[in-house]
Amino acid sequence: MCAERSKSNCPAGRFGLTCERQCNCINGGSCFVHSGGCPSGCAPGYTGEDCGTECKAGYYGIQCGRRCIVNCAGSNNACNRVDGRCDEGCNIGYTGYKCDQICPTGKYGLQCNGRCSVHCAGLNNTCDHVDGKCDEGCDKGYIGGMCEQSKMS
Structure with a gap:
């Protein structure tokens, strides 16, 4: 792991041939400078080998493993990919951070x-x-x- 990081002069949190890509590692951790892979895992809201894929609509959290609650307003019950809050508000009759309360x-x-x-x-x-x-x-x-x-x- 350390040998791979030392092959490049990318600043912390960057990777790629010209350091053009941003790491999406958990807790802002370092990634491998060539692949973008995160030894500590992906930050919430991201998935994939290089942690470069955002959660698809309707999912959030670590490795996009949690489903948004069905009471989020908008298309596909979309919620914030990181923490699950309903960015577009709640459906009628619901309230709360994640629209999980009547x-x-x-x-x-x-x-x-x-x-x-x-x-x-x-x-x-x-x-x-x-x-x-x-x-x-x-x-x-x-x-x-x-x-x-x-x-x-």
Whole structure:
């Protein structure tokens, strides 16, 4: 390993005939100057013999071995290839760093910005985390999926 590194004058973190390529080794480790291979393994988000292949859409982490959660917005549920966070945000009804949590009780919709109607029946006025329809029906005197209409109207 050491002999291969000493054949070139590439600065740390570079490899190739003219040192034109960047190493993608775990924790910023050194790579072999001719092949780009990483004795310590590839950095998260990269794979391949020379650690030069980015994870394909839908995968992330060390050796691209983890699948992105299905609640990431965008095409192919794409997430950040390094840490799995949802770069394009969450699908409607989900929140959190990796979009792995449903909206908290009493909230719904995109970025969980909607509030369940105060006229939803039940102790906590709960509603569906995606569309806001009341889980337990409406309080007496109210109608509609989101219990927004008074029967008196």
